[in-house]
Amino acid sequence: MSAAASIPMPDKGPIAMNDTSHTPAIEIVGMSKWFGSFHVLEDIDLKVKQGERIVVCGPSGSGKSTMIRCINGLEDFQRGRIVVHGQELRQRARALDDVRKKVGMVFQQFNLFPHLTVLENCTLAQRWVHKVPGSVAIDIAMQQLEKVRIPEQAQKYPGQLSGGQQQRVAIARSLCLRPSIMLFDEPTSSLDPEMVREVLDTMADLARDGMTIICVTHEMGFARGIADRIVFMDQGRIVEQAPPAEFFDAPREERTQRFLEQVVR
Amino acid sequence: MSAAASIPMPDKGPIAMNDTSHTPAIEIVGMSKWFGSFHVLEDIDLKVKQGERIVVCGPSGSGKSTMIRCINGLEDFQRGRIVVHGQELRQRARALDDVRKKVGMVFQQFNLFPHLTVLENCTLAQRWVHKVPGSVAIDIAMQQLEKVRIPEQAQKYPGQLSGGQQQRVAIARSLCLRPSIMLFDEPTSSLDPEMVREVLDTMADLARDGMTIICVTHEMGFARGIADRIVFMDQGRIVEQAPPAEFFDAPREERTQRFLEQVVR
């Protein structure tokens, strides 16, 4: 795998991936992380193929968020390696910026920029980071807003939208940068029940389009319907990974069984 | 019904109710309410028998909170009448205080007094409103705290408790005044999923004890298990009321069906 990782890869965006489709999208090897003396992540190994859809679940504090934040370079880690599309993350700065251009991230708290309109939220990074000209940026933004089905809200401010709409804007904002991988950290858990559905639907659309997705969520229905594989974490370790059918109906680990009892009521 | 409402009723607390058990606990007749020019509640009719357990549900903004706040006199209303245990709510001040002594209310945000300990939260109103002597008040408070299963937290401050524990204290605080009716406004919706269960269990205990309960909630499992009747509201009106079996499995109204599709996933 280290041989594959060192092949230089042209960055052609999410669609033109055929020639490198045997390169894993993400490869985490023996990764460990400490917060001070607290060992949050212990020896994580995870390989995600291109176009694969992974759901990560586990009890609170098990390190799910920390893991996917590491993939995006939002957190440092101390041991092991993370390779994203053949590019290793340990070398700092430049490489990190390159990786971030390929990896979109959506947070639990949406984190839209409250002082900008929906459209400006979607064009800002295109114009300043990717240097896309203004009118092109707006076209791309409107395209993505249509994809998440709220083009009519383009001129509003985030504060004027419902939670579900805000989260869909956050997804559109990420998509505008044409990432090849999307990371979601509990995208629905701060939403009212009625709004969860619309966001899950949007994510399902993405999954159908062949985007590589890693999603932390407790929506087990969604996981069952969408995921290629479910990764269960506890106390900083990956305890079990399996396709949804196997995971829900015949979990191997005792810890997984206990967790499923609690969550699926 | 107006004849029944005008019969003077001795206030004997929730247990000694046998002689008046044919008086409805709550009777709302043709009640309407406006916020400025906005018609929040339109022509509400609702009769709740003693010991009956009602779950109110409906989309956000449909007026659920406003309705139960009216029952407790926290909101004024402009037309119609509300009679609680034979006592009409329109005449202000004194009567309102009497009604509040019979009706306990638990809010979504707990609203404990942060500067008082759990025990003080529970004894305060007993001592100031019901003039119960200190040691008796403490006995009653501890009894109720045991009922919600957190007597060991009596000396802590609300800020030191988890959300679920705080909500149970809020319930105990209400129960200390020996209300004959309890109102709940989305008591679990600001809790983490793991804490919802413990609060629902507490409420189920109350229901089993024969307390008259009106509860706004989206926990449909709870509604199905506990409620005698489910009231569905939309746009300030009561659209449908039915026992749970009928409500969930054969809703009459098209609006109800749409709502249930959304909520019960």
Place this chain on the structure above:
Amino acid sequence: ARDLVLANEGGFPPYNMTKADGTLEGFDIDIGMSICKIIGANCTWVTNEWSGIIPALMARKFDVIIGGMGITDERRKTVVFSEPYARTYSFFGVVEGKELDVTPKGLAGKIVGVQQGTTNAKFIEANYPDTKLQLYPSMDTLTADLKIGRVDAVFGDVEPFTGDKGDGPKLVEIGEPVAVSEGIGMAFRPDDISLRDEFNKALGQMKSDGTWKTLSEKWGIPVYE
């Protein structure tokens, strides 16, 4: 011609005063301008807060202080003085019509106002132990309070009374004049000795040609012989 900047407080009549249009007038100004003419310098005037006027001189914000400054040993530690260009006497001043015994015994328990940091303050402190001193940042605030009646008397250089043109009760001097300083001098930076000598020469010339006497009389200042 070279440029010189002269400074004073701009509120110490009749030595220096600010007119309604913001320009300065007074004995200091006339003396200064005459000297400048004699030595052929291009002079401009600036004002500076009194208590900071010497540090400002040392910081080269201006070159000479011509501001009714009494010559004292404490000041000599920092600056050099010209020959005295006016003699000052200090008086007790009161509101016209007020009787006051200005001996230490007579003023015991009375309030006397003095300008802060002056030789006058030291004098009262030393000779009138039972008198309550009230210290003012400037002479005009002091006379204002005397008229209002917050102090029983002021002790200060005589000229500010005679120069006072404000409304209200008239102020008069009582008792014998006391010479508390060696006279009024112009202050220079110690490294400007040559400038000081030039000024002294010009003063001598004015003394002999009578300009100096005319100016003293114009502003009602005791002639210094």
Place this chain on the structure above:
Amino acid sequence: MIDYLASGWGLQFLSAIGTSLTVAALGFFFCILIGILCTLFARSGFRGSAGLVSLYTYVFRSLPDILLLILIFYTLDGAIQALLHLVPGMSGVRLSAYVPAVISTSIVLGAYATELFRAGWADIPQGQHEAGRSLGFTTLQSLVLIILPQVYRKIIPHLGSLCLISLKETALLSIIGIPDIVRTASIGARSTGAPFVFYGIAIAIFVIFAILCSRIFAHLEQRVRQDRAGAR
């Protein structure tokens, strides 16, 4: 009153207002600059930078402003002039007292501004920084495009009072001898014996400015708040 104003005091007052407003405006501008720079410095992660900034704000907000102003004013005054004296050909140049006055006002107000910016900054959710990073913005871009606009939104009402404080602070300069509104008024009051006219004018100027200030900043706040209008 017209008489006094016509007899030259009117012009005096106009120039005093000019002086006060100029010093206040410059002081306001520079103190904000100081506030932003100190906040950045405190957050820069250099060892002790946060402590240094805290020390600055703590000490400067514990000392009487007038004491600080006198100290800084004379220090600066001497220092600037001494520096000028060292530069060949500049030794004859005299700096007006306004430069040290503006600088010392800015340094004193800068402590207030720093505290304001630090508080506003701390209120910005960590998620905003992370969203910026995960979209690939550089630190500078994220600062200018994302963080500062939001800090500005948070602190507008306080900026309004800071603006007013800037003007009030110029009153203290009158003690140092800068001919500002208060100094002009008190000289006028004493030399004409009509204090209420002069003090009245000065008070009116300050009150008018306070009203203007609150109006302007209420308007700015209104404009910023438009993104909160509506639901949620």
Place this chain on the structure above:
Amino acid sequence: MSVLLDYLLEILQGLGTTLSLFVIALVIGFVLASAVAAFQIRFPGIVARSIWSLMFCIRGVPLLLILYVVYYGFPLLPFIRETVLWTVFASPYWCAIICLAFVEMAFTSEIIRGAYYQTPREQVEAARSLGLSGFQTFRVAILPAMLRNGFAPYTTEVILLCKSTALAFTITVMDLMGYANEIRARTLDIYHPLLIAGCIYICIVVITRLILSTLFNLVAVGGTAPEDRA
């Protein structure tokens, strides 16, 4: 070194004056502010709004100007000059206290009002739904919340008042700043007297903060003092 000690001893003569100005103005200011704020909250209307406007104006005018008006202007008014009021206004010390208390009232009343209106509505409703009366609700729900909300801004305001007392020297009050200034005018040494006075002021501020947060923790049980950004 011994010169500095002399300075210190001379300046310390003003400590009592500074402290008494500070404390007396603080107490009077707080009492007045509570009354003003309570009136505005309890009887909203045209009168309350006029009072608010007056307070607004006071907040907009520099203390120095107010000191000058009261000290040099008021004595020209016959009803002050020729009545018992003169016994108060003749004294620079009391003029300073009056001005300080007046300004303190204007700022503090706004802090009290702000703290009142920040009280969470839900807390009041919770108290109401338990059947507590109006006063009981104030006592149990509003007052603690006001303490909590008002603590930080009030601390800032108290410190500001402490600093403002230093302006009293402009009307001949011999407080810390007054003595420092006298030394400054006499010796022409700007830095040492002011630096010494500055150290004393910092000590006063540090101690004041300590006292305030201790008081707060005594009164507002069940929580620590909110972070004081002042």
